[in-house]
Amino acid sequence: MNVIYRFEQKPTFVIADPHGHWDVLRQRIEKCDEMHDCILFIAGDNKLGFDKHERVLNNCELLNKVLANKNIVCFMLRGNHDNPSYYDGNTISLSHLHAIPDYTIVQVGEENILCVGGAISIDRMTRKQEYMRKINCLKEIYTFEDDFEIAKNKVIPTHWSSENPVFDPQSLEEIHNNSIKISHVITHTSPNFAFKNDIDGLEPWFKEDPSLKDDNHNERMVFTNIYAWLLSHEHPLTTWTYGHFHEHEEMDIADCKFTALHRCDEIFDYFQLNLQQKFGRLKKDYYICTEN
Numbered sequence: 001m002n003v004i005y006r007f008e009q010k011p012t013f014v015i016a017d018p019h020g021h022w023d024v025l026r027q028r029i030e031k032c033d034e035m036h037d038c039i040l041f042i043a044g045d046n047k048l049g050f051d052k053h054e055r056v057l058n059n060c061e062l063l064n065k066v067l068a069n070k071n072i073v074c075f076m077l078r079g080n081h082d083n084p085s086y087y088d089g090n091t092i093s094l095s096h097l098h099a100i101p102d103y104t105i106v107q108v109g110e111e112n113i114l115c116v117g118g119a120i121s122i123d124r125m126t127r128k129q130e131y132m133r134k135i136n137c138l139k140e141i142y143t144f145e146d147d148f149e150i151a152k153n154k155v156i157p158t159h160w161s162s163e164n165p166v167f168d169p170q171s172l173e174e175i176h177n178n179s180i181k182i183s184h185v186i187t188h189t190s191p192n193f194a195f196k197n198d199i200d201g202l203e204p205w206f207k208e209d210p211s212l213k214d215d216n217h218n219e220r221m222v223f224t225n226i227y228a229w230l231l232s233h234e235h236p237l238t239t240w241t242y243g244h245f246h247e248h249e250e251m252d253i254a255d256c257k258f259t260a261l262h263r264c265d266e267i268f269d270y271f272q273l274n275l276q277q278k279f280g281r282l283k284k285d286y287y288i289c290t291e292n
Contacts, residue, residue, distance in 0.1 A: 002175060011272060015264040015270045022062065048078075049086055068096045079118075089104070120219040188244050191226075195247075
C-alpha cells in the first residue's frame with residue numbers, strides 16, 4: 001500500500017540536491033521569507049548514509065528544529081547520493097522531517113503529489129573502487145580476522161547497488177484502484193524526453209564503466225514509463241519537478257511543466273507548486289496520515 005500523508009491547503013515548495021551541506025541548508029531555509037507554514041520537498045541527494053549513523057541522525061534533528069520553528073513539514077526523496085535504507089518512512093521520521101519511500105503520495109488540499117526517488121551514479125565505479133581501496137588497506141594493517149571485521153564495519157560505503165529507480169506497476173495500480181488522481185510528480189531525475197535529454201559529457205564515464213550507458217538509459221525509462229502510465233490512466237499532470245543535473249531548466253510538454261532545479265547548496269533554487277485544482281476526496285480508509 002502506498003504511504004499517504006494528508007495536509008490542508010498550504011504553500012508547497014521543492015528544492016533539490018543539498019549534498020550533505022546541512023549548515024547551508026538550515027541557514028537558507030531560515031532566511032527564506034517565503035518558506036513558513038508550508039510543505040517542502042527535497043528531491044534527492046541529501047547524502048544520507050555518507051556519515052556515521054549517529055551523525056546522520058544528529059544532522060536530521062538539527063534540521064528538524066529549524067523546520068519546526070517555521071512550521072515547515074519536509075519530505076526527503078532518495079537520490080543517487082543516498083543510502084536507500086534510510087528511505088523506509090521510519091528511520092528518519094521526525095515531527096517535521098521525513099525520509100520517504102518511493103511511491104509515497106502527499107495530498108495537499110485536494111491535490112495529490114507522487115514522489116519517486118532513485119537515479120544512477122555516473123561515478124559509481126570510482127566510489128566502489130575507493131571503498132575497496134580502504135578495505136584493502138585494512139587487510140594490510142589487521143592480521144587477525146576478528147580485528148579486520150571490526151575495522152571493516154567502520155568503513156562507510158558511498159555507493160549502493162539499490163540506488164536505481166524502480167518502475168512499480170503494483171503501486172501505480174493501487175493509485176488507480178483507489179481513485180487517486182496525481183497532478184504533481186517529484187522525482188530525483190527525469191523522463192528521457194525532458195531536460196537533460198542528451199548524453200553530452202558522459203562518454204568518458206561510459207568508457208570507464210561499460211554497463212553505465214545501458215543503465216543510464218534504463219534509469220530514464222523508469223520515469224518515462226511512469227509518465228506514460230499516468231497519462232494513459234488520465235491523471236491531470238500539471239508539474240514534474242526534479243534535480244540531479246545541477247542546472248535550472250524549464251520545459252512545457254503537453255499540459256505539464258517540467259522543472260529541473262539547481263543544487264540548493266550552491267544556489268537556493270526552489271519551485272512553488274500551483275495547488276489550485278479541485279478533485280474528489282480520497283477514500284479516508286486509505287490514508288496513513290501525518291498531521292502537524
